[in-house]
Amino acid sequence: MPTVTVHRDDVEKLLGQPFDADVFESLLELVKGELDDVDAATGEIRVELNDTNRPDLWCVEGICRQLRIHREQRPRDYAFFDATAPEALDMREIRIDPTVNEVRPYIGACIARGVVVDDKLLAQLIQTQEKICDVFGRKRKSIAIGIYAADKLQFPLHYRGVPPSEGAFVPLGMNEPLTLEQIATMHPKGQQYAPIVARHGLWPLLLDDAGTVLSFPPVINSTTVGEVREGDSELFLEVTGTDLRMVTLVVNILAANMADRGASIEPVRSVYPEATPFGRQVVTPRHLKRTMSVPCHAFFRALGETVSGADLQRELSAYGYRVENTADSVRVVVPPYRDDILHPVDVIEDFAISRGYEQFSPEMPSEFTVGGLLPLENLSDRVRDLMVGMGYQEVLSNILVGREELTDHMELHGAALVSVSNVMTASYSVLRNAVLPSLLKVEQQSGRAFYPHSLFEVGEVARMQADSPMGSETRTQMAVLLAHAEANFSELASRLEMLCFYLGISYQLEPVDHASYIPGRAGRIVVNRDAIGIIGELSPEVLENWKITVPCAAFELDLSALI
Amino acid sequence: MNRPGAETLVASLHPLEVAVIQALSRIREASDTELAEAAGLDAARRDMACGWLVEKGVVEIIGESVAHRVSLTEIGTRYARMGTPETRIVQALRAGRAITMASLEQDLEMEQSEAGTAVGALKKAAVVTAGSGGVLEIVPGADLSAFETVAALISHVATAGEVGLEGLPDTQRQALDGLHRKRGKAKGVFRVDEQRTRTYALTPLGQEVGTLTRDRSGAAEIGQLTSQMLADGSWKDKDFRRYNIALKPPRVTMGRKHPYRAYLDNVKAKMVGMGFRQMTSSLVQNEFWNNDALFMPQFHPARDIHDAYFVSEPKHSKPISEPFFSAVAKVHADGGDTGSTGWNYRFREMQSRRLVLRSQGTADSAHKLAEGPDVPGKYFSIARCFRYDQVDATHAPDFFQVEGIVLGEGIHFRTLLGLLKLFARELARAEQVKFVPAYFPFTEPSVEIHARHPKLGWIELGGAGLFRPEVTRPLGVTTPVIAWGLGLDRMAMVALNIHDIRDLFSSDLDLIRTTRGVAGTSGGA
Incomplete structure (x- = not known):
């Protein structure tokens, strides 16, 4: 934002x-x-x-x-929109060559006269340029803006594509002429923005009629004419891009901005090699004239109250729309500096904003519905209550973790994990596939907290699952960790026994060899012939990996499997 | 203070106290360890008994010395392994790497605050300066001794595990001053624990009590009532020793829900109470459900690589089920049959299938709409979400969003406001609310609710709106739908008296055990 x-x-x-x-x-x-x-x-x-x-x-x-x-309470009038016929003789012109078709086909411009640039205005111009190009223009991919002192330019201008090895000019911030290719590699702006055009054979260049380069859009302006200075009062504002509608909108915004500061706006004609959606000759600024008809009942349905034609007329005008009322609908013309009205609901919102949200009285939704938790959540809550009753402290952990916590630390090498491709920090690069490592992390960091440590967590894990729509599955599992000087299998097994008793689950323990646990002291928790968990004494290797210095017994159980 | 006489005191002595008094009568004065041995008590019981007796004026502490033990905190252990931020920066600079303040987080994987403090310290000590473009430079011949002292101390403590503070040279003790953890506050490098040694003796009153204790026959008084006594009636001709019930009992560990989970349990209960059913979906989503179905165009800035975590393998989901895929693609392209103009661009299927870690709880609402929800219906989810952010005091690697929808023929803007008012009352105990226009790509009208919390003043409670038809229609829903989301982190942190969001998910058992809910802020147990 x-x-x-x-x-x-x-x-x-x-x-x-x-x-x-x-x-x-x-x-x-x-x-x-x-x-x-x-x-x-x-x-x-x-x-x-x-x-x-x-x-x-x-x-x-x-x-x-x-x-x-x-x-x-009324829309702003801008006389310069559509004031000139596209064929007018004395209009300044930009001639567009077919060679820009592939790389960046559209350009629009206008001239603003009569406002003297000072340091503050210059700062605002640059800020507007940056915000529009960065956010709306997606870092200049779809929109780039250039501003020049108009009196230094000889019209008509020419917008064409040239091979990267040509088009040498002195870019801003440098002292000698560089070809476009050299700018792309040597100039900081080139390194940043030339990738936008790099895959094309011809790169865009804007020149005046004397052959002086204005700029290499969307990368950099030239030193010769491409710099606005304090004291300039005749500005040429130019917008290039990949979408004619967006380009036109941005010229409109820039023109309205300068007009609001008192400038007079002179339109500029772009002459294309072939017809565009707006014709072959496009004069900017150009009103996009988006209109929207909204039935009155749509206002009623969305806002929950009847609004009169007079209300609509007043509030929408006060938000900048031209409004025409008919018996049962309202037709609005969106102002020329906006193009964000996609659906009648957008007009309805503007109406509500214009009137003020505080003018709408809240009404409690009255329809009766029955609340409730998902079966898995109910089961999780029962498990949590039982574990607390057995004296266990609940833990809540982050689930985006480091790979080695789930693999090497647990003596489980090469497990398939849901991994992030754009890793920011290695410690947060995979989704956990088990809860137990989160408890071991607590134990690792809590050697000084008085013992015993009886910990549990119920939470989500992600498991790779090739045939699932998202390539993985989210499951809810529980893990329990008992750590104290004499922690052992049987003490923890009796907790599992009580838990299962109260959950009404009958289970068997089957001996299993598992790399995280001491051989001969680990068992699979089997319910209805499915292995849905494991219990045992953690192996000294695992404890050493976690730098834990007390014996630990643990179990992990897949609660999703019990639903 | 009016103390009871020796007679009264003797009548109410605890057996532990008797043991201490008798030991001290025998050996006159004793240190902690001597006393524990002479009285046959462990350290905890000895301290308990001595504490009571000192309060009663029976025992006095005639000497006390304090020693301090220095060990490493979690941060300190990390520094022992990787080096301190200061030495790492100096080493990197010496190795000729070009580093700026801004690149430190990336280049050396430092947290912003850590990097800031380190560079600040290095600049203050005139070890580095910031050159042109903010590139850090080493000052030739700079005095690094202060940083070397710290590094040496860290490695000394790391090797020994724990060292006595008093045995350290002055330079190291000074260095340590600014670096040890102050309880409950910002995290330091060292932890300093106090070890007290005391010498005890009986006061004159104590000696009197000691004599009386020897004279009394223990058989006349009952300490612990036993089953045997009840069975044989032997309690009948005896007195019960009087307890000092005003003494503070020792604390015990207990089973307890996690404070933040307990807070969320409360939210859950409120939601169910207001008639909401729970909904859920998966941690891994494709962009279709995470964004496209919510009418966020594929070129939307918030869909950038810098805002979400992308999954590396597989990169794409299975094809998206119909009719949803075609309907959503069409609504993006030209609005379909919704009366919208759409976004006017070419919708790309493979981008739609790209897998991400769920970045917003609204993804769960999109799934619910497509499942065919009840009308009227209310749904909520407490969804674990992920954003591509540097982890710091205000950003956790993953966090919870509380989100939901309300469907009904009679739903409109005013019922939306009514619902938000209800939330403010139920979740923030706020009667006063303010509605402010907001922007979300998937709702129109959109609103933000600010509520006047009894403790916090005006807070932003959440955002909401009516789902755009471009969201509901392609998923097969024709009734109006309210979408809402609440930002509860801040309220939870205040309720739990926590100042760093990472502490909501802390791995420090001491912190978990000592975090309580604050009364009157809907805090957990």
Whole structure:
């Protein structure tokens, strides 16, 4: 979830009212934002935005736009959307070559005039660029943004693919020209972002009409024209990507942001080699004009109360929609800086937010249902009660553990385990396949706690199971560990005997050789001819592996098998 | 304090006390071990009896010396094996490795807090500096002696198992000062245990009592009533020795549920009481049930390799059963028959079948929807979940999520709010609640509930919403469904007076045995 740092003065200017932290915090509910921090000294405010579908809100302009619309109770007008016919003669142009078709086919742009860039605006521009590219643009895979001083560029621009060994220019942060290939290997941004285009034969390059390179999207801008400085007042904002709709939306957001700061927006025409879903010539910013019709009864069904046409008109307008009422439904046009309305329920939620959740009175669900636990949970609880009654302390362990705890430490080598492929730390790399190692870990770390140690745990384990849909099976098992100076088989066996007596299970013990236990002192617990557990005295090797210095007797029983 | 006279005292002496008094009458003064031997008692009984007698003014402690024994904690044992973080950083730097503060966790597998403290100490001692880009550099000729002292002490203690503090050289004793574990607090490297030696003697009152004790005939007084006495009636002409019942009894170990499990048992009971049935699914899920069925697009940022644990073998599940697979794939692609536009992308089957460790309890709800749940119906699960996070005081390797669903024809936003209010009252004893708009990929409208807890003030209790039609319809459910999830970790930690989430799953038996629920916070037994 994106967190942005904005400035109090900026908020006041864009919101058109004095800043008050408490008021601002409660207003942030309108944008699903949380106030993380206000630095009274510097005026910096940190806001976390929770809606991962609304990139328009990941900047101060977008937050304030939504809040201001709500205060003014009507959508914001932006005259520049669709103001120009695609064929207009004097429009600036980007000519797209078929050579980018494979690698990164779409580009959209606009020019913003009349706002002088200072250090604060520059910081906000960079932050917006980063948040949109990282989260919405999936680390520039689907969206990358470039910002330039427009007066240095000679239009029309050309967007084309070139072989990686060509296209040399001086990238930001370097002093000499490098080919695209060299940028990919030598430049830190190249190392980070060139993998996005690496598998293609031709890499994208944006040049002006004089042949000056603007940038190598989505990797790096050029030093010559690709850097915005304080004092610039004519900005060229460009967006490249793999999806035309996303590219257009991001241009719209950037244009609305600059317009909110007082800039005048000049559209730019992208001329494609062949028709796109928006035609061959696409002028941006471009209203996506997503519309949605929502029947009034859908509001009733979702919200549990009747809402009037006037309510709908008022609250939806106050959230930025253009609204047309009909007798039994409402038709909304989604504002140009949003494209997150997939279903009528999204409009219904915006209505509820606009009206305020506190305006809805909670109603207790009244339908009668019978509660209950799963049979396995009931069995587990009975087992836990019985073990506690026998004086045993319950333990609760993490179940993502280190491999050697389940294998080498138990003298069980090469067991098949459910393993994690993207391991972060070796100590948390496999799911446990038995509970007993968790108890031995407790014993290992508790040599100083007074004895006897009578421990048990009931919990989940994962067992590899080739024919199961998920390749493994989750089972609930119990383990019991008895550790003290004279702990032995018979003391623990009588606990097993009592447990099974009260659970009403008849079992046999069959001698077994098991690497974790002392030979001749271990038995399989057999119920209905199935071996569902094991009991015995742990072998000195196992105790040594765990660095345990008192004798231990233990048993493990598969409770899932008893259901 | 008004002490009873010798006569009264003698009447209420415990046999253990008599043994101590008689021993001290014989040998005048005695150390702990001498006294235990002379009185024929073990250490625990001797301490118990001496404790009582000192309180009664019969015995006095005429000398006391304290010795300290130093041993390694769990962390210390690890340092003995791997080296301290400081020496490991210095060694790595000497070996020419490029290390930054940020890469320490990865490169040397250190916890963030551990790495931070170590680098801080090294900087303070002017052993390392941070160069450009935060790369750590060794200061040539730096004085490492302080860190070497600690390392030497660790290995000395590791070899000996336990050493006397008083026998250590001054430098090592100073080094130890900042590093030993303070009881119940942050984890230190060393553990220092006190060993007290005392010398006891009878007070003047005690000597008087001693004389009286010798004079009295033991036969006249009953200590322990026996079956024999009851059978033969011999108790009838005797007195019962009077006990000092105000003495604090020794503690015993007992069988007990784990405090966090007991807390969750309480949650379970509340859920059943509110009419919820339990549901469950497996620890290993495919992405279909973990994400796709919840209408999280396959390109969603939270599905990144950095957010979930992927399973290495097998990598994929068996094919996903129909009609669910086709219906979910379609709803992602174009919304299917739900009235949604869908996400407009190519849905990939193999990604859907990729196996992960369950990252959210909502996966259990998705399975339940597909199973054909009761309508009306209420379900809950307490699901073990996994997230790809560095383990630290706020992140456990695995943790519990309490989640569930409510189905019914009459379900809507206001009943959702009503349900959350009920949860706040039942689980946090909060009458005051606040509903805040929220975002979850699978619900719309979505809401977060904040509740005013009697002890904690305003807390975030959980998130909820009405499942999107894109979630319910492909799984065959046409009634409205509330989905809810509660964040109980923080409440549990407060109830159990625990400050590190890892302690909820601790392997330290002392900690488990001494963790109690705090009264009035729904804590466990």
